[in-house]
Amino acid sequence: MNKTNSIPNIDFEGPQKIGFEILSIDSRDALKMKYLKVPHRASFYCVLWLIEGAITHLVDFKPIHLVEDSLLFVRKDAVQYFNHSDTYKFRILLFTEAFFCKSEGDVTFLQNSLLFSDSKASGQQSVGRMSKPLRELWQEMEKEFLLPDEQFQSDILRNYLANLIFLAQRVTWPELPVIGPAKSGGNLIVEFRELLEQHFREEQNVKFYAQKLAVTEKYLSRLTARATGRSTKALINERLMLEAKRMLIYSDVSSKTIAFDLGFGEPTNFTKFFKKQEGTTPAAFRDKFPLAG
Template identity: 30%
Template sequence: MLVNKSPDIPYQELPFTGQFHIFPLGSFSNALTHEPHRHDHFQIIWFTKAAGRHMVDFVWYEMEDNMVFLLRPGQVHQLDCDREGTSIMFTEKFYFANKNDQGTLYDFTYLFNSWHGYGPIRLGTCVSESLALLSQLMEREVTGTACSRSVIKHYLNAFLLLLEREKKRNAAETMMPYQHDARVVQLRRLIEEHFRTEHQVGFYANTFALTPKRLNEITKESTSCTVTELLHERLVLEAKRSLAFSHKSVKEICYELGFEDPAYFSRFFKNNTGISPQDFRDMMFK
């Protein structure tokens, strides 16, 4: 069960005035990390040693050594574990400081599991050694007298590329398909921006100058889900966040998510979760 019963999900901001930070997990511990909270930045959490559990968007994961979680802004997570390792935090502004960088980070959105993905990345020994070296190089650059944003970003890109390769290896070992389609990455971004107001596949298909049928075919090849299923998954996740971490009524949540009829919204939620919105809220706070 979630232990935080505050009316809203607390936000954890970067603990410094800049836009990039890297530090050992053991050096950053406060009460907030043990309660459900979210961030206003991207975060890479590499657990070199861990025992316990980690919750990300209502899914609990049993911790293992050499496990990596990648969190997007707004994701809710909670740590209930002893841990050693490294945390890397950076803002979108840091990554996109140069206009030529626009779009680069979104090549990695498949890694940052916000509402659909394969969960944490399990690292092999060889890649762990490479990531440790890159972590050291980033730490050295950040603390140096001539710190360069460009140098840090090159190290960060290399770090992410290695994680993407490990994710593909994880997928192969578990017999799960791993396909990366730039159109699906863009679709996820569009859904993230418009899921509260645009519930029809046609809106997203028109953006790509495709028919809804063709966009569904492309999406199913990469995710095994239709556009509607991805959209519904995102709506349900946001509904769960509001039900669990706010005092908003079911009716208020219904309207905020673009539904016109609270009764229809309740049926939608139950059809996708097997439980009514109110029962879900009650379950969270037993």
Template identity: 30%
Template sequence: MQKDIPNIEFNAKKPNNSGIDILTIESLAARKDLVKDHHPEKAHQVAFNMIVYYTEGESQQLVDFVWYPIKKNTIIHISKGQINAFQFTKGLKGYILLFTDSYLQKQINALPKNEIIRLFNAHLFSPIIQVPKDSNVLSYFNLFYEEYTNSKEDYNQENTYKSLHSIIFSKLERLKQYQTFHLKRTDKLEMFLQFKSLLETHYKSSRNADFYADKLNITYKHLNTICKSTVGVTAKQFIDQFLVLEAKRLLVNSDIKSTELAYNLGFEEPTNFVKYFKKHTGFTPNSFKKEYI
């Protein structure tokens, strides 16, 4: 049995690639048994961003240990570092658009300021979008795939890819806006994003909401209000959710022992980490790892 979940790197076959690729779901399903070190239907961590557009069929897809139902015109968006697994059922068709973090960062500069909020922000929104029947999003995926796979012209192709990516991204952000609670860039959102950024930096040293409130120069009560209005949970609940997800990813994607992981996550006693993890997941760290590998 393999020791951990594989970390899949971006590896486009097109020469001189700047960080974007597209393939069909059918082509990935067809070669699933031919990939030596990776089976796409087994859990794996991605080192890139991904938009999966299901145009036909029904199935489910794993994103960060949650199985999401799939049907025709479902889109799943996945951020770098998330855990993913496909389930290839008969008649399943669609596209997989992949791009690196560096590619996304360059594209962000060309997008409206708030376009990035709903897509690729796993802690704020569900990864699923249902595309309406009257939408023309599929036309742009078809065009992108045609340009990427059939074009023999290298001249200005990168600008074509960037333009089509921007259109697809903007259209999906617009669809997401109507399928999630309305979230505008407000002072509360800006403060929440600062809190999340601080948590990503300091979660190994502190699980205390007061610590982050002090860093933000606000009260614990104010931080709670911000979290409840933005993500519907208290600051402490958000910290716990973040830490547990990080622990899950590390458990399944490395040879780290639960005792070592406990110290790395700031627990003074491994037994306290085991209790904490079981409280939030129902599993011990070791039983969770066995469940997903």
């Protein structure tokens, strides 16, 4: 894998008025798609159903081994990379946050779903198995998607997708309860995450985000804890750490440059922050990571 100076961002290119698309891609198609040849950051959610073959897919520098009829759920803004030494065929479902989040609790539903969770508590990226009910649901959803601009199509697709997420989580973790949408605060969480994506490099203070959202710091932290299980400050730190790791693994820029890019006035402060969060220095993390070469 070649390192680059930056990680390309991929925007949703499907039907913009819907924000939802289902595609069929094989290993030959992937080689023709420029953004699939390098680590890239997608601004939308992905559900990948491997139909044939086997593949090692990298999601935020974690190798995930998929076999036939595996289902992989990838959250938005994760850095992905396809292993082009593999031969495979898969169906991929893409959807934007704007497509799914039509009510206040929808974003909380996505954040609470272990399938898309970026929480440390959720462990490895979610890999499930295609079952008969999931297969039938996917096929019905695909039939609806292929219809020519029918009335209520977006609403029907959204309901199919929600059912797919519920069912897949129940199949993957039958011992855990499926958490549905929260009753309130969902829109505020969406706004916070958008602000965090825009400003995490220069603003790491909870007060900044609370003021932007016209709420108290305590109220904002209560909302984020309810939606994600983490405090606002923890989410800010996790976002910084994720970007730092991405740059250390997928780029060849120096730790000093990364420190300044992430808003640290001094590289030593970045090193202290990284070591406190990860238990090792940025240089040691980069050196020991097997995907860094």
